[in-house]
Amino acid sequence: MYEASLLTATEADAVPAYRRDPLTDIAIHTFSEAQFMALFHSLVRSTFIRFGTFALVQQTCGIPMGISAAPFIANLFLAWYEYRFMTQPTTTARQKEVVRAFSLTKRYLDDLLALNNRFISRLLSVDQRYAGMHGLYPTSLQVEPQSHPHLQTQIPAGTTAMPFLDILLILRTTPSGDARITTRLYDKRVQPVFDGVRLSRFIGADSNVNEASKRNIFTGQFHRLRRVVMEVENFVFESANLIAALTQMGYSRARLIRDCARVLEATPQAYYIQRRQRQHPEYADLVGLIRQYLARRRHFDSTAVPLELTQTHHW
Structure with a gap:
């Protein structure tokens, strides 16, 4: 088993880069901030995908698909924008109403569910402004509403x-x-x-x-x-x-x-x-x-x- 720990540069100098816990038999690797960033950049630049034995395709936009770290990178990236949005000052009644509505909006990786949130279309992008608040996600991120007309014939x-x-x-x-x-x-x-x-x-x-x-x-x-x-x-x-x-x-x-x-x-x-x-x-x-x-x-x-x-x- 493996467990990765991120330490500051000072902390990393004080501990070995690799050690094995004698009680749990877990191999523990420690990284300095510079080492972590080097690994991170290596991951996000791994954009080539091989199809079969003859086609080599490069992904030109977004987090590389297929790497094991992709879901974690995507989640951290989006969660940071959500944190910035939800921690905006709320001094007016309308701003508090907006935050309450978004507190019931849930995301799992790239799927966003908004129930009874009438502000979602006005504040999806960080460059949008409403009630003195900035929007949610970066402008480079395309968030489009789903449409499933075929489902309406299959429900009561x-x-x-x-x-x-x-x-x-x-x-x-x-x-x-x-x-x-x-x-x-x-x-x-x-x-x-x-x-x-x-x-x-x-x-x-x-x-x-x-x-x-x-x-x-x-x-x-x-x-x-x-x-x-x-x-x-x-x-x-x-x-x-x-x-x-x-x-x-x-x-x-x-x-x-x-x-x-x-x-x-x-x-x-x-x-x-x-x-x-x-x-x-x-x-x-x-x-x-x-x-x-x-x-x-x-x-x-x-x-x-x-x-x-x-x-x-x-x-």
Whole structure:
């Protein structure tokens, strides 16, 4: 194992450049500021990419893609601008309102999610000014709003859909005026632009990978689904899709279904309320519903409105 430490020039002179911790057996490398900057410049200048055995392409804009440090460099770069924006003086009521709105705006690497932020378009760029405040990101950074018109035909009427990472946020207002947000799985690879493109999601059962890793594919994906999907029907549908995809890669369907039953039994808190609804007693047997999807006896209606959950809706 390795752990890198950044020290000042004075501190670096006082410790060896390399040492091994006798208790943890961790190799510790220390760098002076000059050494760190030399490594950093080397990384960001590694802009050549080889395709196959004949094409050498140079990336001319942005942080080099493919290097392991790229996500960390990008995150630090953007976080610095966000820090400068959020620490601006807020002496007026409007400035405080702006900061509150941006405190609910979240970013993961290069994906930005802004909910109920009416100031976002006025303050995206550092050269923009509003209410005596400067904008957020450098002018060289292109931040464009996403548009997904094909999603509007796949969600309940009167709702709005917004994808963020692998989640599809579905926002709606109830007849009583309350706001509701539910989530489904979102896979950008099913967009129309990828039609006809062969995409492999998982390693094959006959792949030269250790058996433990292959056995853990379903379990890991199961826990991912139960964490990000709020609609139980979508969870069942996506679990069936997962089993079908793994079956195509050579895995045993019977074993996958047994694994599904096992992990559901080990996580009784998963969709606990939904599995006890009086209106939908079939949700008490999620494995049975998954079998129905696999047999094509049940179909997912993406336009159906999720059932409102109250205390009277479960046993």
